[in-house]
Amino acid sequence: MKLFRDISLIFNRQMQLLLRNPVWIVVGVFQPVMYLLLFAPLLKPALGVRTNAEAYEIFVPGLLVLLAIFGGLFQGFGLIAELRAGVIERSRVTPVSRVALLLGRSLRDTVSLIAQAVIITLLALAFDLRVFLGNLLLAYLMLALISLMTSAVSYGVALVVKSEDALAPLMNTVAQPLLLLSGILLPMTYAPGWLQGVADWNPFSWAVNGTRALFRGDLGAPDVWQGLLIMAVLAVLAVAWAARLFAKSVR
Amino acid sequence: MIETRGLRKSFISRQGREKKTVEAVRGVDLNVAEGEIFGFLGPNGAGKTTTLRMLATLIEPDDGTATIAGADLRADPGEVRRRIGYVAQGGSTWDDSTAREELVLQARLYGASKAEALSRSAHVLESFQLSEYADRKCKTYSGGQRRRVDIALGIIHEPRVVFLDEPTTGLDPQSRAHMWDEVRRLRAEGMTVFITTHYLDEADALCDRISIMDNGEIVASGTPADLKREISGDVVRVGLPVSAVSAAASALEAYKLETYEDNVRLYVDDGAVAIPQILRALDAAGVPLGTIELHRPSLDDVFLTKTGRSLRES
Numbered sequence: 001m002k003l004f005r006d007i008s009l010i011f012n013r014q015m016q017l018l019l020r021n022p023v024w025i026v027v028g029v030f031q032p033v034m035y036l037l038l039f040a041p042l043l044k045p046a047l048g049v050r051t052n053a054e055a056y057e058i059f060v061p062g063l064l065v066l067l068a069i070f071g072g073l074f075q076g077f078g079l080i081a082e083l084r085a086g087v088i089e090r091s092r093v094t095p096v097s098r099v100a101l102l103l104g105r106s107l108r109d110t111v112s113l114i115a116q117a118v119i120i121t122l123l124a125l126a127f128d129l130r131v132f133l134g135n136l137l138l139a140y141l142m143l144a145l146i147s148l149m150t151s152a153v154s155y156g157v158a159l160v161v162k163s164e165d166a167l168a169p170l171m172n173t174v175a176q177p178l179l180l181l182s183g184i185l186l187p188m189t190y191a192p193g194w195l196q197g198v199a200d201w202n203p204f205s206w207a208v209n210g211t212r213a214l215f216r217g218d219l220g221a222p223d224v225w226q227g228l229l230i231m232a233v234l235a236v237l238a239v240a241w242a243a244r245l246f247a248k249s250v251r
Numbered sequence: 252m253i254e255t256r257g258l259r260k261s262f263i264s265r266q267g268r269e270k271k272t273v274e275a276v277r278g279v280d281l282n283v284a285e286g287e288i289f290g291f292l293g294p295n296g297a298g299k300t301t302t303l304r305m306l307a308t309l310i311e312p313d314d315g316t317a318t319i320a321g322a323d324l325r326a327d328p329g330e331v332r333r334r335i336g337y338v339a340q341g342g343s344t345w346d347d348s349t350a351r352e353e354l355v356l357q358a359r360l361y362g363a364s365k366a367e368a369l370s371r372s373a374h375v376l377e378s379f380q381l382s383e384y385a386d387r388k389c390k391t392y393s394g395g396q397r398r399r400v401d402i403a404l405g406i407i408h409e410p411r412v413v414f415l416d417e418p419t420t421g422l423d424p425q426s427r428a429h430m431w432d433e434v435r436r437l438r439a440e441g442m443t444v445f446i447t448t449h450y451l452d453e454a455d456a457l458c459d460r461i462s463i464m465d466n467g468e469i470v471a472s473g474t475p476a477d478l479k480r481e482i483s484g485d486v487v488r489v490g491l492p493v494s495a496v497s498a499a500a501s502a503l504e505a506y507k508l509e510t511y512e513d514n515v516r517l518y519v520d521d522g523a524v525a526i527p528q529i530l531r532a533l534d535a536a537g538v539p540l541g542t543i544e545l546h547r548p549s550l551d552d553v554f555l556t557k558t559g560r561s562l563r564e565s
Binding site: 020086087090091092094095096 | 333336337339345346347352357360362404
C-alpha cells in the first residue's frame with residue numbers, strides 16, 4: 001500500500017508541474033499533426049493502397065509508436081535537471097519507495113503520451129481513419145508499455161551518465177536504428193530479405209506490427225499478443241533496472 | 252546520538268585510462284551527544300561531505316559501523332532515514348514549485364497525511380519567516396530565502412538529528428548570521444545538529460564541539476576552546492617583505508615556526524617575553540621588519556599544528 005501511496009505522491013507532483021507548463025501539449029501535438037497533414041498524403045500512392053483510410057491505418061499506428069519511443073527516450077533530460085537541482089537527493093533521504101521515484105515519473109510520461117495519442121487519433125478520424133474502440137484501447141495499452149519502457153530506460157541512462165551532453169547523442173544513436181528497423185514510417189514488408197531479418201530482432205518492429213494489426217481490426221493476429229508480450233516483458237525489465245539505479249546511484 | 256567506528260569509503264576515479272582508488276574517508280570515529288551542535292571542520296575535499304552522505308544513507312560505507320538516533324546504519328537504513336534530516340550543499344528546491352508545495356510533498360514522503368503535511372508546512376514556514384513568500388515559485392527567492400527553504404525541508408518531519416552540509420556557503424554575511432540563529436533555534440527545539448563547514452569563525456562561534464578533518468581522517472576533536480588551549484602559549488605573527496622571509500626563518504630557527512608568503516608565525520610560551528627577543532634576533536640578522544602582532548591561537552592554528560598546513564591556504 002505504501003508503494004501505491006508513494007507512486008501517487010510522485011505522480012501527482014510531476015503531473016502538477018507538467019500541467020503548469022502546457023507548452024508541451026502544443027509542441028507534442030504540432031509535430032505529429034504536421035506528419036498527418038504533410039507526409040501522410042504521399043502514402044496512398046506510395047503504399048499502393050486504394051483509399052486514404054487504408055493509408056492512415058498503416059501510418060497512424062506507426063506514428064503513435066514513434067511518439068512513444070522518442071517521447072520516452074528523451075525524458076531523461078528532465079531527470080538530469082532534477083538531479084542538478086537536488087530534488088532527487090532530497091527524495092532519496094526520505095523513506096519513499098525507490099520504485100515509486102521511478103514509476104511516479106514514468107507514469108506521468110505514459111499519461112501524457114496517451115493524451116497525445118488520443119488527440120492524434122481524433123484528428124485522424126477526421127481523415128477517414130476508422131478503428132474499433134476495443135482495438136484502439138489495446139493499441140493504447142501497447143503504447144503505454146512502450147512509453148513506460150523507454151522512459152524507464154532513459155531515466156536509468158540519465159542516472160548513469162548524469163549529463164545532457166552525454167545523454168543526447170546516446171539516445172539519438174539508439175533511437176535512429178530502432179526507428180528505421182521498426183517499419184514505423186513504411187512497413188517492413190517492402191524491405192529486402194536481409195533487412196527484414198535484421199528487423200525481426202528489433203522488439204519495436206513487433207510492437208509496430210501488433211499496433212497495425214489492431215488498427216486494421218485484426219485482433220486475432222499473432223502480432224498482437226506477441227507485440228504486447230514482448231513490450232510487457234521489456235517494460236518490466238527496464239523498470240526493475242532503473243528502479244535499482246534510483247536506489248543506488250550517487251549524486 | 253551519533254556514534255561511528257571506523258567508517259570508510261573509497262571511490263574509483265578515472266583519469267584517462269588509468270583507474271585510481273581515492274580513499275575519501277579512512278576510518279572515522281565520531282561521538283555526537285544529544286542536543287549539541289557538532290561541527291565538522293576541514294578544507295574542501297577533506298571527506299566531510301562523503302562522511303555526511305554515508306551517515307544520511309545516501310552512499311554505503313565500505314567498512315565500519317554507525318548508530319544514528321538509536322538505529323543501525325548498516326542494518327536498518329530505512330529506520331535511520333525516518334529519524335534524520337539531511338540538507339545537501341547544493342540546494343534541493345525546484346524552480347517552478349513553491350516553498351509550500353515542496354514542504355507539503357516532503358512531509359508526505361515522510362508519511363504524513365495531507366492535513367498533517369499542510370499544518371506542519373504552515374508551522375515551519377512561519378518559524379523560518381517564509382510565510383510571506385510561501386506561495387511564490389522558488390526561482391523568485393533570494394539565496395538566503397532559498398537556503399532557509401532547504402533547511403525547512405530537512406526538518407519538516409521533526410527528526411532527532413539533522414545534517415547540514417555547508418549551510419552558509421555562498422551566503423552574504425547578513426544571511427549567514429541569520430542562518431546561525433536558525434541553527435541555534437533547531438538545537439533549542441531539541442534537535443541534534445551536525446554541520447559541516449570550512450569557515451573557522453563559523454565552527455568557533457556556532458559549534459559546541461568540533462572534529463577537524465583532513466585527508467579523510469579526523470585529526471582533532473573537542474570543544475573549540477579546548478582545542479585552542481591544547482596549543483600552549485601564544486602565536487606571534489611577524490609580517491615581512493616577501494624577499495626577507497627565508498632570512499627571518501633562519502634567524503629565528505630556535506623557535507617553533509611556520510613560514511608563509513609574507514610572514515612567519517612563531518608558537519611561543521609567553522608572547523610578551525618573546526617579542527623583544529624576536530625583535531633583537533631579527534635586528535642582529537639585519538632582517539627588515541614589517542609588522543609584528545601577538546594573538547591567541549585560533550582554530551586555524553589548531554589545524555596548522557595538526558596538519559602542517561593552514562586551512563586558509565588549502
